[in-house]
Amino acid sequence: MPILNSTYKPPFYFKNGFISTVYSGLIRNVSLDQQRERITLSDGDFLDIDWSFSEEKSNKLIILLHGLEGNGQRPYITGPAKQFNENGIDAACVNFRGCSGEDNLKYYSYHSGATEDLATVIQHAIEKGYSEIYLKGISLGANVILKYLGERDTVPNEVKAAVAVSVPCDxxxxxxxxxxxxxxxxxxxxxxxxxxxxxxxxxxxxxxxxxxxxxxxxxxxxxxxxxxxxxxxxxxxxxxxxxxSSLQFLPNIKIPTLIINALNDSFLSPRCYPVKEAKNNPNLYLEMPQFGGHSGFIAKKRGYYNEKRALEFCLENTK
Incomplete structure (x- = not known):
């Protein structure tokens, strides 16, 4: 798809990538009621999922994946969870192995390319009755989502759209x-x-x-x-x-997928802006705002641009 023109315009003091990144990671606060569920994985390990729900019973779900050493209570995860909840969509905030406050049972844990647990969470959600599932990841979690979508020939029909934010795809x-x-x-x-x-x-x-x-x-x-x-x-x-690295898997993504990577994200190298891949894949949309730092897309009134865009994109691409 053509590269998308971004409309993101932060308040003046959040044009600085360092300030927007630090504020979003360490200062922002989101109040959200979550219910924890522990599921047992096929290798005997466990995964903790923090659920939050819309007011009305919903068959729609957003699965959210955090970044390196994050968890399901970080504001960049609970923020979009709350926004989706307020728009009739339940949220499952996944804690990667060992990230929920209790070490996992195995010597191995999680990494940027470990997609098996995401596949398990998706199947678990389908068994719960969710028929419209969206995926959103931040940083490491975004790389996991893109790799998951591109490394396999098919994904469950229930998975409708995905959003990857501040993704280090190289x-x-x-x-x-x-x-x-x-x-x-x-x-x-x-x-x-x-x-x-x-x-x-x-x-x-x-x-x-x-x-x-x-x-x-x-x-x-x-x-x-x-x-x-x-x-x-x-x-x-x-x-x-x-x-x-998810970069190599982008050409094979077959569902509508939005990547939002800020040009002033100090974590990202030039190859983390997959212009060629987006132009050659009709399912892949790339938005490169001038500002935003690393997952710091603060908008006016302290809302978050990437969270608003994620909701819009998912709803627009529900089939």
């Missing part, structure tokens, strides 16, 4: 960006959280991971080399990035 390039000086604060924050959880894993699974290996991790690439790649069957970090 994982190698995005990883390099996160290691630059401009992103040091983000890099160090992510690494601190990941290492805290990995130290707990190491104590539970010393046969898989030595304390010395954990202590050797100084960067996010080190983390992906020492843990992510080895725990999930990849040769090394670059093998993981190459096989799990």
């Amino acid at each position: 994982l190698s390039g995005a990883s390099k960006e996160l290691h630059t000086l401009k992103n040091k604060l983000y890099h160090d924050r992510f690494l601190k959280h990941l290492l805290n959880r990995l130290k707990q894993k190491q104590q539970r699974f010393p046969e898989f991971l030595k304390a010395e290996a954990v202590n050797s991790i100084k960067t996010l690439i080190d983390f992906d080399t020492v843990y992510t790649a080895k725990a999930h069957g990849f040769k090394d970090a670059e093998d993981y990035y190459a096989k799990c």
Whole structure:
């Protein structure tokens, strides 16, 4: 499809990508009543889903996937959940393995290309009676959604549309960006959280991971080399990035899918703006606002542009 012209115009002080990113990630607050459901996965592990509902019984559902070290209560997840609820659509906010406040049971956990759990959640929703399902992901969760849609020949008919926001669809390039000086604060924050959880894993699974290996991790690439790649069957970090980047799967997406990546998102490399792929796939829409940072699309009156666009896009493309 042709590249979409964005109408996003933030308040002046949120034109700065750093300010919009930090405000949205650390300061924004959303009040939402959620009910947690724990489902058992085929390998014996568990997944926690935080549900919220529209006032009237609905057969429509938005499944929301968070970013790296996020969870189902982060404002960038509960915000769209609330907006969809107010428009007659239930919401399932998925907590990736180990992200719901309790470590998962297995040594492996989640990563940017782990789509099997999303497939399980979708099937679970269908069995609950939802006949119109939309998908929305932020950052890592967005990459998972795009890979899920493009790596398989068919998706369930109930899945009608998808939205991917601030998506690092070229994982190698995005990883390099996160290691630059401009992103040091983000890099160090992510690494601190990941290492805290990995130290707990190491104590539970010393046969898989030595304390010395954990202590050797100084960067996010080190983390992906020492843990992510080895725990999930990849040769090394670059093998993981190459096989799990959603960019290569975009040509095969067969349902209406919107990508919103801000041009001032400091996490994204040039290849994370898939212009060619969008022009060659009639189901793929690409919007590249000048502002927005990383999932910081703050609009007037503190609404969020990407959340409004997601609702519009999903409703427009319901078949």
